[in-house]
Amino acid sequence: MSEGSHEFQVHLRVGEAGVGVLDWSGRAPQQAIDEAVSLASDDGLIARGLRRIEVSLPAADVVGRRALQRAGFRLEGTRRQAYALPDGSFDDVVLYARLASDLVYGAGGFTGVMNSVLPRKRLIAHALITDPWDRVCVLETTFKPDWELPGGIVNPAESPWQGAVREIDEELSLDVGLGRVLVIDWLAPYLGWDDAVELIFDGGQLTAEQVDAVVPDPGEIRAVHWLPPDKAADKMAPFARGRMLAAVACRLGGGTQYLERGLPRRETE
Incomplete structure (x- = not known):
């Protein structure tokens, strides 16, 4: 030829x-x-x-x-x-x-x-979970300095809802029913990670008995903290802080907010 x-x-x-x-x-x-x-x-x-x-x-x-x-x-x-x-x-x-x-x-x-x-984008699913006093559940992990909401990376062929439920069970031995999506956030490339999309579900308000029954995974979770939203924000990376506070606002005011890098789209332009 x-x-x-x-x-x-x-x-x-x-x-x-x-x-x-x-x-x-x-x-x-x-x-x-x-x-x-x-x-x-x-x-x-x-x-x-x-x-x-x-x-x-x-x-x-x-x-x-x-x-x-x-x-x-x-x-x-x-x-x-x-x-x-x-x-x-x-x-x-x-x-x-x-x-x-x-x-x-x-x-x-x-x-x-x-x-x-074609491109495949990483998907992350977290949940806003609070206690009877409206304190936010944030996790101090064994693998990074900043704290994060419960949840994690969604596996292949796993829905975001299923991924969040699985991660919360693995991290806290907590079987929680998740509600609606409060926040959708696009994560820019960061520290060697490719970009990703994160969803934050409404994990609801736990009873005092449910809070006491939480058992953190010792290999991954150093400590479980229950803090007012502003105090929890101080322990989180800026982009994680922004989406956590937006999730709190959406739970109180209704609706779902789209963010990029933890900020409303208009603030990233």
């Missing part, structure tokens, strides 16, 4: 345990590359009975990535700055793979590929 004087060739190397490695050399139009990659992949997985075919290529190779995605390959990961460029700089290398068991054709095949390449 060629374009002008440039020969385009696809190579499939068969390794151990039914795994093949696909690469290519030369140049060709996008459609020709798409067809060659698809044919070589089908040959390896169907005719040769391979279990898996993988491809590594520079992250900036848009043509190659498009061909792989059209052939049903899923993005599996990134090797950061692993490819040396002619100017002495470095580019990331991305790893794609296709399994014999992968759904490739039809709507399910397309969405499976897109699910692997």
Whole structure:
């Protein structure tokens, strides 16, 4: 297969345990590359009975990535700055793979590929829980200096409500019924974390007996504190403080507030 004087060739190397490695050399139009990659992949997985075919290529190779995605390959990961460029700089290398068991054709095949390449945003679910004296429950953890509301990161295939309930049970041995969402907050990248979205549910007001029955997880929770909102705010990071106070206001006044970095949208512009 060629374009002008440039020969385009696809190579499939068969390794151990039914795994093949696909690469290519030369140049060709996008459609020709798409067809060659698809044919070589089908040959390896169907005719040769391979279990898996993988491809590594520079992250900036848009043509190659498009061909792989059209052939049903899923993005599996990134090797950061692993490819040396002619100017002495470095580019990331991305790893794609296709399994014999992968759904490739039809709507399910397309969405499976897109699910692997499109952004996935971290989701966090906390709860505003108060005691009979309207004091806010804030947790002093073993892994960071600032205090936080009960809750945590939502697992894959877990709803935000389920994630918050699970986290509160793990942290406090507390089975609490959550109400409506009080706050939606976008968290900007911070201390090595990617950006995320946080929901704060209304965890309600506990009875004195429920407060006494709280048992913190010693591996994660150093102490459980019940403080007036303004005192609790002093112990929290600025963005966490903003969403906690907004949650208190929404519980009292009704509604749900959207924030960015713990602030109303108009204050971030």
